[in-house]
């Protein structure tokens with residue numbers, strides 16, 4: 001019964017029977033997985049608040065032969081993102097980060113860059129309490145790291161370079177299109193939002209967060225990426241609808 005040590009971000013928890021919990025985790029050393037935590041529903045559980053969603057922990061896991069589900073042996077708190085979730089919009093943004101990670105990151109596939117991305121975006125949310133720039137950055141990088149990022153420099157239908165052109169996107173396409181390839185359902189993306197995306201793609205998160213907020217253009221770009229996120233996920237993301245109702 002080998003014991004593994006790993007760092008992890010708690011994505012979600014489910015009740016298991018009267019006393020236990022199933023914990024959905026994105027671990028640094030093993031990738032995304034689910035594990036059972038005995039007695040985690042009890043008021044005086046040894047896990048304390050460590051198994052709450054979006055907590056960054058170190059944990060020790062038992063791998064049991066012939067069983068898919070791992071068992072959590074013990075945990076240690078590394079960083080809490082609990083206090084920031086007192087702000088409802090930030091809480092929704094944090095839940096969206098977890099939901100998208102569950103949807104886009106395959107089980108048991110190590111992805112160090114995605115792990116660092118989650119942690120960095122959570123820290124940006126915690127420090128700024130702003131949701132638009134951290135979520136835009138997260139959407140872009142999660143799509144890229146999961147291999148779903150569409151072509152952003154050329155029309156996805158005819159291949160024409162998009163710089164200096166009128167640019168459109170629609171639910172039916174997985175990328176940007178030029179004015180010749182647009183359909184009646186295509187929506188135009190502003191030049192401001194397009195150049196902002198260019199800037200974000202070249203910036204580390206700290207520099208991106210230190211740049212000028214430009215709220216309407218950031219929100220526009222965020223929506224564009226979220227359209228792609230939902231198209232790739234092939235179903236609605238629950239938290240996205242709640243977020244849209246808030247902004």
Ligand SMILES: [Zn+2]
Nearest residue numbers: 155158178181
């Ligand atoms: Zn075209």
